[in-house]
Amino acid sequence: MEALDAATRLPASGMMATPRTPLIGVTGMWSNRVHGLRFDGNAVAVQVLKSVVSAGGEPLILFAESALLAPDRVRMLDGILIPGGADLRPQTYGATAHPETVPADYEGQDAFEAEILRVAIEEGVPVLAICRGFQLFNVISGGTLNQHLGDDDNPHRNSVHGVELIAGTVLHRVLGVDRIDVSSYHHQAVDQVADDLIVSARASDGVVEGLEHPTGEVVAVQWHPEDTAAQEPHQQALFDWLVGRARERRRTRTGAPVAVNSR
Known part of the structure; x- marks a missing residue:
């Protein structure tokens, strides 16, 4: 923490140090194959990272292994982003694997991201x-998943479809609309919603598309806002919300000046 906080202190000359841009930790996916690498790689979709940058944040890709404990990693950051990727292992929610379930290459991927997410919730990040x-x-909060929505006429697999937002939720306030078309790429979906979570959006077929924590500090969506964020302000608004909350959290924690997006 001291090394990170140093960026906001006054230098010896007495001049104000450059305000620090909010740091957003983005969990990387340990993958067996990444184009251009001879061996395993740590991957995050470029559009996710670009959307964070466009919001005024600095994305830092987190590796599944670390010399630090999860609380130490999370406390160095101002916000957390858990992106899309492979299926969760069904054992994490007490189910047997469906033939169409394809988990992450790295066996510890689920535990890595779950630990980061749990600590972030506990710390109010x-x-x-x-x-x-x-x-x-949903799973770490006690919910379950439907492992396969089916192959025939699945509107959620590599398509665009409508989503209805639920009034009064953080998601509804952030997006500022009642309905939105979303870029969707998933064959699994929430089955049983965890008791403590708030449903914030649904597709026309009833599939849950948005969840949030009662504290309002965790916003989760089933679709991929990064796909169209550069062209659609409503999608970019999700990344703007994250970086804005991260900026405010840092200001509240330290009282230090924090850089505002000048893009």
Whole structure:
């Protein structure tokens, strides 16, 4: 923490140090194959990272292994983003694997992201969770998943469909609309919603598309806002919310000046 806080202290000359841009930890997916690498890689979708940058944040990709404990990693950051990726292992919610379930390459991926997410919730760190992250949020909170929605006429697999937002939720306030078209790429969905979570959006077929924590500091969506964020302000608004909450949290914690997006 001291090394990170140093960026906001006054230098010896007495001039004000450059305000620090909010740091957003983005969990990377340990993958067996990444184009251009000879061996395993640590991957995050470029559009996720670009959307964080566009919001005025600095994305830092987190590796599944670390010399630090999860609380130490999370406390160095101002916000957390859990992006999309492979299916969760069904054992995490007490189910037997469906033939169509394809878990992450790295066996410890679920535990890594779950630990980061749990600590962020405990510490009050703002979180945006997308697709896989959305499903993980439900599972660690006590919910379950439908492992396969089916192959025939599945409107959620590599398509665009409408989502209805629920009034009074953080998601509804952030997006500022009652209905939105979303870029969707998932074959699994929330089955039983965890008792403590708030449903904030649904598709026309009833599939849960949005969840949030009662504190309002975790917003999770089943779709991929990064796909169209550069063209659609309503989608970029999710990343703006995360970075804005991260900026405010840092200001509240330290009283230090924090950089405002000048893009």
